[in-house]
Amino acid sequence: MSQEDASLEARLEEQAEFEPPESFVDQANVTDPGIYEEFEENWPECWERAADLLSWDEEYDAVLEDGDAPFYEWFTGGKLNASYNCLDRHVAEGRADNTAIEWEGELGETRSYTYEELLDEVEAFAATLRDLGVEEDDIVTLYMPMVPELPIAMLACARIGAPHSVVFAGFSADALATRMNSADSEYLVTADGYYRRGDALDHISKTNEGLEGVEHEVSDVVVVDRLGDDLEHDLADNQHDYDELVAEHEGASVEPVSRDAEDMLFLMYTSGTTGKPKGVKHTTGGYLAYTAWTSHTVLDIEADDTYWCSADIGWITGHSYIVYGPMALGTTTVMYEGTPDYPDKDRMWEIVEQNEVDIFYTAPTAIRAFMKWGSQYPEQHDLSSLRLLGTVGEPINPRAWKWYYKHIGGEECPIVDTWWQTETGGMMITTLPGINTMKPGSAGPPLPGIDARVVDAQGEEVDAGQAGYVTVNNPWPGMLRTLYDNDERFIEEYWEEYSDADVDEWVYFPEDGAKIDDDDYITILGRVDDVINVSGHRLGTMEIESAVVGVEGVAEAAVVGGDHDVKGEAVYVYAIPEDGYEDQEEELIEKSEEAILDSIGPIARPEEIIFTPELPKTRSGKIMRRLLEDIASGNELGNTSTLRNPEIVDEIADQVSSD
Numbered sequence: 001m002s003q004e005d006a007s008l009e010a011r012l013e014e015q016a017e018f019e020p021p022e023s024f025v026d027q028a029n030v031t032d033p034g035i036y037e038e039f040e041e042n043w044p045e046c047w048e049r050a051a052d053l054l055s056w057d058e059e060y061d062a063v064l065e066d067g068d069a070p071f072y073e074w075f076t077g078g079k080l081n082a083s084y085n086c087l088d089r090h091v092a093e094g095r096a097d098n099t100a101i102e103w104e105g106e107l108g109e110t111r112s113y114t115y116e117e118l119l120d121e122v123e124a125f126a127a128t129l130r131d132l133g134v135e136e137d138d139i140v141t142l143y144m145p146m147v148p149e150l151p152i153a154m155l156a157c158a159r160i161g162a163p164h165s166v167v168f169a170g171f172s173a174d175a176l177a178t179r180m181n182s183a184d185s186e187y188l189v190t191a192d193g194y195y196r197r198g199d200a201l202d203h204i205s206k207t208n209e210g211l212e213g214v215e216h217e218v219s220d221v222v223v224v225d226r227l228g229d230d231l232e233h234d235l236a237d238n239q240h241d242y243d244e245l246v247a248e249h250e251g252a253s254v255e256p257v258s259r260d261a262e263d264m265l266f267l268m269y270t271s272g273t274t275g276k277p278k279g280v281k282h283t284t285g286g287y288l289a290y291t292a293w294t295s296h297t298v299l300d301i302e303a304d305d306t307y308w309c310s311a312d313i314g315w316i317t318g319h320s321y322i323v324y325g326p327m328a329l330g331t332t333t334v335m336y337e338g339t340p341d342y343p344d345k346d347r348m349w350e351i352v353e354q355n356e357v358d359i360f361y362t363a364p365t366a367i368r369a370f371m372k373w374g375s376q377y378p379e380q381h382d383l384s385s386l387r388l389l390g391t392v393g394e395p396i397n398p399r400a401w402k403w404y405y406k407h408i409g410g411e412e413c414p415i416v417d418t419w420w421q422t423e424t425g426g427m428m429i430t431t432l433p434g435i436n437t438m439k440p441g442s443a444g445p446p447l448p449g450i451d452a453r454v455v456d457a458q459g460e461e462v463d464a465g466q467a468g469y470v471t472v473n474n475p476w477p478g479m480l481r482t483l484y485d486n487d488e489r490f491i492e493e494y495w496e497e498y499s500d501a502d503v504d505e506w507v508y509f510p511e512d513g514a515k516i517d518d519d520d521y522i523t524i525l526g527r528v529d530d531v532i533n534v535s536g537h538r539l540g541t542m543e544i545e546s547a548v549v550g551v552e553g554v555a556e557a558a559v560v561g562g563d564h565d566v567k568g569e570a571v572y573v574y575a576i577p578e579d580g581y582e583d584q585e586e587e588l589i590e591k592s593e594e595a596i597l598d599s600i601g602p603i604a605r606p607e608e609i610i611f612t613p614e615l616p617k618t619r620s621g622k623i624m625r626r627l628l629e630d631i632a633s634g635n636e637l638g639n640t641s642t643l644r645n646p647e648i649v650d651e652i653a654d655q656v657s658s659d
Helices: 003-014 022-027 035-041 045-051 082-095 115-132 149-159 173-183 204-212 242-248 284-297 316-328 347-355 364-373 398-408 487-494 541-549 585-599 625-633 647-658
Strands: 062-065 073-076 099-104 110-114 140-143 164-166 187-191 193-196 199-202 220-224 239-241 264-270 278-283 306-309 332-336 359-362 388-391 415-417 452-455 467-472 512-516 522-527 531-534 537-540 554-564 568-577 608-611
Touching (some): 045 062, 082 149, 082 284, 099 115, 099 347, 110 115, 115 220, 140 173, 149 164, 149 316, 164 173, 173 278, 199 204, 204 220, 220 242, 239 242, 264 316, 284 316, 306 347, 332 347, 364 554, 388 398, 398 415, 398 541, 467 522, 522 541, 531 541, 531 554, 531 568, 541 554, 554 585, 554 625, 568 625, 585 608, 625 647
Parallel strands (some): 099 332, 140 164, 140 187, 187 220, 220 239, 306 332, 359 388, 388 415, 568 608
Antiparallel strands (some): 062 073, 193 199, 452 467, 467 512, 512 522, 531 537, 554 568
16 A cells, blocks of 8 residues: 555544535535425425426325324325336437436346337336236236346336336245235246356246245246246246247337326335235335435436446335436436456446446445455446445445545545335435535434434433434325235334324334434434343444444454353354455454444453354345354254355354354
8 A cells, every 4th residue: 555545544534524525516406405494394395396306197186194194195186107207208308319227237248228218118018918917906026137127017017007016036936925925916027047147047947936835826927038048948828938928019009007196106025023024015106206306316316317226126225226216317227137246346347437327326235345355446447437426225334434435436426325214215314415514324314304313212312422213203205105905013013112193193113223413413223123132231233343344354244142141142243354354363353352342342242253254145235144143042054045155154153163
């Protein structure tokens, strides 16, 4: 490292706040700090700003109906179509030749769709679905990898008023069956397979296994041929080749069905405390308006941008910020099928350079991997097109934030650290990049119009510097409306903890811990249930992980609780060293323990710190902490089939047992 670089690193390490560059502020979509006061004084009518970003078939009568709270209704009386808002209107407004989707395949192949071309594809598949018998309000399940046919299918469903239920392609056959049974879905769109690290993965066999567990008759299955000659398979009698069906309907014209603002746009199943997935219901008007508004204000998206969210569409981030939000604004959205390190660790930056990406939105998990691999990979590419960076999915520790800011943004790109959930539909707590100071590690203040607070167990707001629980004290347009066919569970899981139904005061509780500072910036500490109870003391795993990852030489860490004869539960740390630090394990263990003691105190002293080349992760990149808990407690290891690296579990277990 040069003396200049070392000086820069030292300055960044000490810096606690960062201002957005003037060059960014000069062109930002939102630059007036008065927006916070305006939204507060003009609530809920302030959300007309979000609705104005859309085209309505019939204007709404009221912004918010709260007479049946917490079953709130937004933009009641209004009618619109999500597919029309994401496609037709851009074509009609002269942007037919603008690129809608830039797709990058795992093997290096590319596909590009203009808005007019994408509209043609969506209309052809919408006609196909109707021909198969799909009617308005039928739920269509989409079990697909990251190929363009997935957003095409989503928008085709929206066009004919059929809600979609996307199941992440990495989920198991049982997960598919469970979700189709819950939704009573009779139609499925899937693919024969996809590529990972150059290998062809058989998806159709897993699909067929899942279909065997569906308890009702499945009328039709449409299969996208992604693998071509790399996989030969026979289709069952009710299974159809996607390309053949679409070819039969090429040139079809399908008028978008006018949907009530409160009609369901899609179901998204998410994990629940009972182990049974919850079907989160999102509606057409409020959800689409909110994702468009947050894409405009937080991600600063304009129609002439090239924008890349690296999430999978199988998760809510991909729904809101690959498909619906960006495409409602008419921008170019980038899709990538593969992994960040294939064929080499510079793959992401190669895509940024080739497509001249303006805005890049990714997860802290990925950023920590980039750090581990080293800055030499982004340095191989011209990233000067970037003007805004974002993070999503979990809190980001300050060290990773600063690495991202320096090595990817060149200290010229604001970073929006966004907190939200499947249930919220869109971003809730984050900075507005043209207005707010950035504080690494802190998501930021609640967005305008969002009354998010940090409270104690009794629901009283905590003082600055103290930890508590996040609550949201008024509704917002992107919120879930209920859990599918389970209104009772909807109230129990999200509203009972802090609400007073007797006086009709409803408070949404997302089950996240947080702390707040003097500037009302909120730092998310992780899920309330991500807690280790050591000798009666409740310790947040996220806080311990942040301490460990703050150690130079540590790329990533996962903290779990394990059974202990004396303490009841003890702290176990699993960590990955950065490249070049693999032979300094003893020193890293010592420094990690010191960091925990300095940050939290002796009560958090770990029982064991294990350094390993990898952590067990799902195909979406989430750490499978349950398996690490099993290892720590000496339990029989559970199912590893959903992992992208199942072999590492046994390696870690062997390492623990030999210590």
